[in-house]
Amino acid sequence: MADLSLSLAVDSTPANNLTFGNKVFLSSGDFEVLWNNSPTGNTDRHSHNSKDTLVSVGDWVFTARIGLNRMQRRTANLALNTVIPVYPFPEKVGNITMVAINLMADLMVKGKGKPKQVDTSKLSDAFKVNFSHQVFTPNQVLAMTFEGSKLEIVVQSVEVATIDGREGQGFTSTHQNTHGMLNNQTDIGWTKPPGSMVNLEGQTGPGGQNIIFRADFDFAKLGIGGLGKEFSQIFRRAFASRIFNSAVVREMGISHVRGMLLYGPPGCGKTLIARQIGKVLNAREPKIVNGPEVLDKFVGGSEEKIRALFADAEKEQADQGEASMLHIVIFDEIDAICKTRGTVRDGTGVSDSVVNQLLSKIDGVDSLNNVLIIGMTNRKDMIDDALLRPGRLEVHVEIGLPDEAGRLQILQIHTRGMKERGRLDKETADNMEELSRLTKNFSGAEIEGLVKSAASYAFEREVDVKNLDQAPDPNNLVVRWKDFQSALCEVHPKFGADSQELETLYANGIVPYSQEFDEVQVTLGRLIEQTRLSERTPIMSVLLQGEAFSGKTALMAHAAVTSGFPFIRKIAADELIGMGEVSKAGYISRVFLDSYKSPLSIILIDDLERVIDFVRTGPRFSNTVLQTLLVLLKKPPPQGHRLLVMATTAVPYLLEELMLVQAFMVSLHVPQLQGGGSVKTVLRKLVPMSQADMDNIAAVITNPIGIKQLLMVTEMARTDEETVSCERFLECLHTSGYSVDSYAAAPQS
Template identity: 55%
Template sequence: MQVLQVSNLPTNRLALTNRVYLNPRTLHAIFTSPESSTYLVSVGGHPYIADAHESVEPGQIALNGLQRRHAQFSLSTRVEVTEFRPDPEAILSSLEISVDLLAKKSTGAKPREIDTDKLAEDVINNYVNQMVQLKQILAMDFEGTKVELTISKLDFLQEGSSSPYGQITGPTEICFRKASKSKLVSLSGSRVSGGSSGGGNSIFLGDFDFEKLGIGGLDAEFNRIFRRAFASRIWPVHIIKQMGITHVRGMLLFGPPGCGKTLIARQIGKILNAREPKIVNGPEILNKFVGGSEEKVRELFADAEKEQREEGDQSMLHIIILDEMDAICKQRGSNSGGGTGVSDSVVNQLLSKIDGVDSLNNILLIGMTNRKDMIDDALLRPGRLELHVEIGLPDKKGRNQILNIHTKNMREANRISAAALANLDMVAEKTKNFSGAEIEGLIKAASSYALTRCVDVKDLSKPPDEKNLILKLEDFERALTDVEPKFGAKSQELKALYRNGFVPYGETFDFLMSTMERLVEQGNWIVTNQVVTFVVIIILTSLFDFQCDPPIKRL
């Protein structure tokens, strides 16, 4: 061990090596029998590679300013210097480094473009076998530019390693991210880490199961949303630039009430590695003061704009969920703002924020509505809310998934009978035209029968019979008479019209029936192995004159 005095480096050029320098005689006194050509020393508990330099006085050790600042040494401080033997657990498998320019003064010029693939090669060549620790700052000359490298993440080859230091080796994988709030550099290449808006591969928070998220019957819709809105965001930024495309910035979820539009929007926010979603109902944006509504729209995008300026392509994704969108985004010129033109101004403000001159690449606007026909056409074009996904009534498979989701807690607590579980498929068959919300209401209605059965209504002072609280199949059958779907034909009313069936009366009737059956079949299209029901409008013209020419009925 040697006690040496901290001094300056002999030349500024040596500051870019991240090494410490000693007089040759001092170095040989520490390493009496060196085992390799690399001299690792501990300087006051901080490990560095040491080199000999004739200009360093005996009894001194030369450190650069970044090393002294990190170790909190001042000039002339006396420190203990010993030989350092690295722990095998300290070998790094990967290393993340944040990048900035060493000179922080902004000149107003474009950010310095840095190829991270070349930078990774230079880091390995310059710092192989060196020891680093979190928040340590290194200075390096990269293609004539002095860059500041800050160690931001260490991943060790041996899992569970508790070493405070990591050793860089040839196989160590190195990735980079732009320093926080830096506007001086722009990173490109395949070694860029983080940033889910620009194509970091960490946009999803691991694997996810739709049923665990409480979503049933929407697998096809989720697959389409993933393909259109998120597939491009998984790829690195430079690949998307090579493809010459931009990310989808907005999507519109539309369909009947109770089918899961709000649910799917909220769950998208949960499964993404993104900023906390901003959820706002359309009418909440309206303000009684002039310009107040437009200001609220600008506030929704303010955080995304700020991060885009500071982080660039490494900005996180910002999600804005706008429910009841038809309340504020009606067709312009329709006088929907009560003569004030507020709705028109809100639409104009949204258009400029989504796809204006300074359009953002780190946002995803999710709009929801029951009335797609009322939304202004300019919002629905590509580049804005270009992805339109209809969230319709679930099919039998979807209804089965929804029933399983809402009976999950009952199954785990053994509060549902085996017969009811075995016949959930039958319940799904009987709930045709039910929305997801109506199926949830059906289960609540069935549960009410089970709860009432275990209560003595004649003497409510008695405690309920918890042991026998079981949801049975007959509870579902009784609940089916309580809850009726809003959509679809009124079966009881229709049955009353043909109690004795149909009596064919000739060729005209047969032709009409075959035509109607064909039209019904046309309303069911098979899309990706799933039956999708569309509304078909039929116009019948009467053969008789009822003072109309011709009389028309819409079915």
């Protein structure tokens, strides 16, 4: 292929007034050579006097030289007198029509005065007049005069579409190899660099929108999974209004959202969201503050730190007004500095002063419209109410536990590197959906911990602990499905169900010993399914009442474990030992609050009378704990969440006067073993015994007996022999305190 280039030496623009046309200057002879080398069909884009040109031809420059202005030389990194090859433009101009272009403008010479007010509508018209039918590419720099000021323009991105394409087939690009031709139909968007000396008024984006998001951002690349709904809410409430220019917002009679609060369980991505939001916005670098860092040992120091966070935003708003860029301040653990006023008894009043200072900065007399405050906490209840009202942190977004689809996204994010580099076997990659089902109530951080745990098993497999001097082979390092199965036994969710602890409550299994007992089991199963499926009863409460040792706790624990609910918590008297009344009430309240974070939850309350410190003498009980239970048993969980509360008591007749029994929606009586048939059913299941001995024992046990007491007597009567004798059993039965009407009569052999 013939060389179409012409070697020319770089020269400066012939005259200062020619700098602002975005043209290059050639001699007539050099241009004729290039013209003859150009592909057939190129449009003639040269002239001696027309503004509508790409190349100016005349006697301004000598032969073998090309005139470039300072910005053109700087963009191309060219020094004067450098010899460069110059080619004719190889592509037909008509095929690179530009749909939209985003430009960044600033004064060429920056002074210390106030920024120049620039109407973007007039600026766009002037730009089209000066540069119509010229070709632009991202990162191109050019000079322009406007209303007596010299502007430096930088092309941020272009959106192009081929002339034979269909509507909607254009694409936006920030790549330097993309170029397009400006025409009268091209939409022009404007922005400005940090510290700019121009204030842009009116439309600042194509079609009248502000460019608040970076042109190259992609939410899929942020490394955040399972939060699509939350991102949509954040965008709608906090950013949608900022896309429109200030004139439109004023016509609507509203102001921008100045603050949002992200709250939810630990490890669900609150801090990650706030950090990534700062990356995708075309705004100032976010200021990230850990709540406790604001506190200062000197008087007034904490308030001064709050004022310093807003100093840059105040200065820029005073200088540039509505054209000021967005300033983001992120408070991590905001509950540490914004507790409800009057609740901190430290004698200094610092906490209240910090809250007051923050309130005045966000929504005071001289409130700022160019700030966005993002607060994060897992204790929303501790934050002062004044800070949560509209005008302050008015957008409240709960970042809760991810659902199954969200867990799958998070797993894919954390295993993407393994998969791309061949470190994840095919079985594991195919079972990701199954793994997302097995990780119920796992937070994002816990899923990350699960992946790390699985990887640790792969590391261990390739390391020879007996010969640590031998280097492991990295090519064999692959995470397998069995590694994740082992990791599931090691990593447990904070808001999960501790099945192992609950299974110890019915270690001997459940023996259906009577029809009445079967009916209780069936009813419990129906109540569990009602809680799972019914939209009309988001909260269900059931009280299991019966004599001591009748198996109420075992039955309750078994029903909870077999339900498959992801969140199960137990409240028992042994967990409240050493706590005062207020601490007990707070503990119970936290258990209920935690349950609201799971879509399906079960709370077990064992021995109600012990939990409320009930004593017959007096009688005495903890009214604080009682009132807490009465309130929480009636309070429905948040929308979309279901809660089942199961409790046990051996003295329901004593709790009725406290209105505690009536607080439960359903009361079920757990029967004792009564009659020879029930006793023989249990003995046949638990111990090896001859039929004759079993009949004799059943004949003796005429009074009701709890299944736990019968089990205890059976274990007492066990010897090293395989069977249990009737005499030994009856002796242990008497020792346990059971009253036998006919015990004096010896059993017949």
